[in-house]
Amino acid sequence: MAVGGTGTIPNRIPHRISNAENSFGDVSGKVVADFGCGCGTLGLASALLGAEYVIGIDVDSQSLEIASINAEDLELDINLVQCDINNLQWRGQTVDTVIMNPPFGTRKKGADMNFLSVALKVASQAVYSLHKTTTREHIKKTALRDFNAKSAEVICELRFDVPQLYKFHKKKEVDIAVDLWRFVPLKE
Amino acid sequence: MLFCNIKGVTNGFPLRIEMEKFVVKEVEFNADFLRNVFPKIEWKALVDAAQSMGYAELPKDTEWPTMLLDDSNEFLKKFQHALLELHLEEGALICPETGRRFPVNKGIPNMLLHEDEV
Numbered sequence: 001m002a003v004g005g006t007g008t009i010p011n012r013i014p015h016r017i018s019n020a021e022n023s024f025g026d027v028s029g030k031v032v033a034d035f036g037c038g039c040g041t042l043g044l045a046s047a048l049l050g051a052e053y054v055i056g057i058d059v060d061s062q063s064l065e066i067a068s069i070n071a072e073d074l075e076l077d078i079n080l081v082q083c084d085i086n087n088l089q090w091r092g093q094t095v096d097t098v099i100m101n102p103p104f105g106t107r108k109k110g111a112d113m114n115f116l117s118v119a120l121k122v123a124s125q126a127v128y129s130l131h132k133t134t135t136r137e138h139i140k141k142t143a144l145r146d147f148n149a150k151s152a153e154v155i156c157e158l159r160f161d162v163p164q165l166y167k168f169h170k171k172k173e174v175d176i177a178v179d180l181w182r183f184v185p186l187k188e
Numbered sequence: 189m190l191f192c193n194i195k196g197v198t199n200g201f202p203l204r205i206e207m208e209k210f211v212v213k214e215v216e217f218n219a220d221f222l223r224n225v226f227p228k229i230e231w232k233a234l235v236d237a238a239q240s241m242g243y244a245e246l247p248k249d250t251e252w253p254t255m256l257l258d259d260s261n262e263f264l265k266k267f268q269h270a271l272l273e274l275h276l277e278e279g280a281l282i283c284p285e286t287g288r289r290f291p292v293n294k295g296i297p298n299m300l301l302h303e304d305e306v
Contacts, residue, residue, distance in 0.1 A: 077215065081297050081299060082297065
């Protein structure tokens with residue numbers, strides 16, 4: 001598998017999604033979108049779990065090319081689109097499930113909340129998303145009050161080792177606590 | 189990919205397809221999935237999209253739900269081909285309202301907007 005450029009996904013996450021699939025049936029046979037897919041890890045994991053149609057969306061063309069190579073290596077079919085999630089104009093609940101590891105909004109405040117807001121508009125069944133544990137209360141409140149969520153639950157807590165990838169990363173490596181959430185959107 | 193187009197990724201719907209090259213990727217037949225996804229599809233948009241990729245086998249009108257439940261699965265197989273197996277590899281998606289052209293390279297549509305379009 002080609003090395004991903006922007007991904008900071010610990011290898012346990014696809015495993016957690018696999019557990020979620022066993023409990024909720026949100027992936028197999030479904031239309032799944034991976035928002036901010038980077039090199040395609042979560043979308044490809046969904047395809048491996050039997051998602052019928054996977055759409056990976058990212059703004060970065062290089063990441064998408066790597067995602068495309070990764071899909072080829074794994075002999076999986078995913079549909080990649082270069083688009084800014086904030087400008088995504090899908091009409092209604094287009095997909096069954098959104099799975100995403102959004103930018104945490106440490107640098108650009110609220111970036112993860114924008115992703116979540118869009119995801120809860122376009123998914124009919126479930127949204128899986130990763131957010132910093134320190135923002136847990138805020139996320140629950142906002143999702144239920146403003147973002148069309150019927151329920152919001154933390155499935156598990158994980159630790160991210162974020163290596164120094166970008167110039168704006170000041171420290172060499174940071175270890176942060178992250179929640180894996182499952183949101184259920186209100187029906188249209 | 190058709191799916192994104194069909195459901196309209198940008199303002200203006202449906203996007204018109206300008207086809208330079210397409211590929212067919214066979215998928216396993218899954219009748220249940222096709223029946224479930226059918227209500228979410230704007231039929232006319234799919235018919236037009238398939239046609240611009242050179243596939244004219246889809247009926248213009250659908251007799252729902254008879255066609256979906258037909259034992260021969262003839263309709264579902266055509267539906268599957270248009271929806272899941274036909275991929276635009278090179279070309280463009282054109283906004284019907286503004287004429288804005290979104291290029292498709294290596295099967296990846298570039299839907300990024302310019303600053304003055306946001």
